Amino acid sequence: MSGVKASNEKSELIPGEIQCAAADIELNPGRPLISVAVANLGDRPIQVGSHYHFYExxxxxxxxxxxxxxxxxxxxxxxxxRFEPGQIRTVELVSFGGTMSIYGFQGKVMGPLDAELPLTGTNGIEAEK
Incomplete structure (x- = not known):
């Protein structure tokens, strides 16, 4: 069969090819983790992306x-x-890395988390601590 190589032969890189590690890849090794029970009290599904600040x-x-x-x-x-209406599920969260500075999202946190933060609402009004 032409074009087929044995698994022990080294192949050349093919454009667009993805070469994965042989072993499982551990996500966020050594980072602090917490588990949180979350309930969707709304009447619409809510989807949260991987890097969205969960607090917001x-x-x-x-x-x-x-x-x-x-x-x-x-x-x-x-x-x-995705959190369906009325659904309760437990999710695992991991701490942000790097400088621990969070900007954007809903604007509730705008700056480094290691400092004493003024928490602000989206209109710049002091939020409850």
Missing amino acids: VNESLDFKREATLGYRLNIAAGTAI
Whole structure:
């Protein structure tokens, strides 16, 4: 059979080819993890992406919000978790890395998390601590 190589032969890189590691890849090794029970109290499905600051997700999701400050879903990059109306599920969260500076999202946190943060709402009004 032409074009077929034995698994022990080294092949040349093919454009667009993805070469995966032989072993499983561990996501976020050594990073702090927490588990949080989340309930969707709304009447619409809510999807949360892998790198969205969980503290700032849709207000229809009910959970211990303060505990999630500085955390995101512990899932592969580019993926998401969907919360159906009335659904309760437990998710695993991982702490953000790097400088721990979070900007954007809903604007509730705008800066480094290691400093004493002024938490602000989207209109710049002080939020409850």
